[in-house]
Amino acid sequence: MDLFDRLCGKATGPVGVAVSGGSDSLALLILAHEWAEQSGRALVAFTVDHRLRPEAADEARAVAEICAGLNVPHQTLVWRAPKGKQALARRARHAMMAEALRAEGGTHLLLGHTADDQVETFLMRARQGSTWYGLAGMQPIALSPVWPEGQGVRIARPVLKRSRADLREELERRGVDWIDDPSNRNPAYERVRVRTLLAGQDRLKTRILACQARLQDLRRLEERLIAHWMREQVSIDGEGVFQLDLSGLPEERLIRALGVMLQIVGGRETPPRKDAVEPLAMRLTSDEPFSGATLGGVMIYRNRDHVSLAPEPEVSGDAAEEKLARARFAAIRSLYGAGT
């Protein structure tokens, strides 16, 4: 089955394509367009102008022109927030694209991450001391990384196994020019330094990719086991409080599963830090008395065999928040259970 079909088979509405105008996302657009034509799907392309570089508006116009040539609807989304760090820009970009896609009735947004990005991510995460789970790298399908704006939106990465050089060849064959973002050469960014380090190191790249492929398999297995635990050992009572049975989980899965549940109940974008979740997990599963704790906006209690997680008062009290937590729980369980 075509990779696009596998990643977007469950999509409703038009499939979104995030196109910055760089080679990776333009090649993604072209390939997505070919797939959409063959499979009768509709696309909608988005370019975010962060107003951080004066050329960005022209670049967005260039993408709009290419989209017009392909007959793909295109929207330029302008970030009007005060100038900030790249991390803030990234969050704003994801939030704007998720909201625009939902407004169009779409559920899946395609991103142009490549195998080169995966290798760079591996080295950057290794340097930060990431676990094997993080070293597996970016997932071909994931939930939107922003919350709550990203609710109901999945991101898919159909070119994650293709190299940048290969995608550039696709564009050259079709006579499509891409934009070279100067920040991709700025050594102030760690990713740029790692990319420079990897130049010409094809054997190393191949080895890292092979290692990541195995780690991805293990990660899928791990997530399926967490989805199974979520189905069997997590319930939501009449008050909207999550009740967990943590018994029998091996240590590493216990920490990961508890972290994800804290993320869901606290309405945060990521789980709390592992060095905070780990001691909590140990206390919750020990025979010592446990008089309650708070972490990541969540109140944690233990009663007999069950652990209760409820949002802290400033997070809770709102039926809409409770509904969001339930929906996110279902979305994560379904993503992990599918093992894509």
Ligand SMILES: Nc1ncnc2c1ncn2[C@@H]1O[C@H](COP(=O)(O)OP(=O)(O)OP(=O)(O)O)[C@@H](O)[C@H]1O
């Ligand atoms: N300004 C933009 N407008 C639309 N899409 C964008 C824009 N910038 C990036 N993207 C999308 O995100 C993909 C990844 O780009 P990039 O690596 O710069 O972003 P990132 O999400 O910050 O990455 P990372 O998660 O590796 O930090 C691109 O291939 C493209 O699909």
